[in-house]
Amino acid sequence: MKSNKGFTLIEVLIAAIIxxxxxxxxxxxxxxxxxSSNKTVASAKYNQVTPSAITAIKTNLRTAVKAKNITAVEGNVILFDIDYQWQANRIVFNSQPVGEFDDFAQRNRFxxxxxxxxxxxxxxERQFSFEVATW
Known part of the structure; x- marks a missing residue:
């Protein structure tokens, strides 16, 4: 009787498939x-950088409209490879509150x-909005 040692071709193919x-x-x-990890890192970076970008946008807006009668301003801020494109539109333009004893009108500057x-x-892309007071 002949003793077979080793695996048959079928057994090797089944093991390879598995x-x-x-x-x-x-x-x-x-x-x-x-x-998933790359998406989480990008989202965390966005959430960490956005407060600094908002501060930079507020500074740029206040510098652009300081002592000027401007109704719309736009610009962009790039921080850590995130491009923040912004557009600001004036919704309120007032003077300082006048007291009952004031007899002169204040000019609009707020x-x-x-x-x-x-x-x-x-x-x-992500979009958001906020309001800024200037004077």
Missing amino acids: LFSALALISDIFKSAML SIYKVDVTAKFDNR
Whole structure:
């Protein structure tokens, strides 16, 4: 009687199919985890940088409209590869409150602007708005 030692071709093919299926599944899980991680990093960076960008936008707006009668201003701020494009439109233009004993009119110099911002980063866009008082 002849003793067979080793594996048949069918057994080797089945083992190879199982091995390659497991490797494909693991690589797909790893790819999904990396994509999720990259999205989380981009979102965290956006959330950390946005308050500084708002401060820069307010400063740019106040500098642009200081002692001028301007109804609309636009610009952009780039921080950490995030492009913040903004447009401000004046919604209120008033003078200082007049007391009952004041006999002279104050000139208009206080403004409130509504600022619309579009942030562009990693092939995505986010939009938000806020209001700024200037004088």
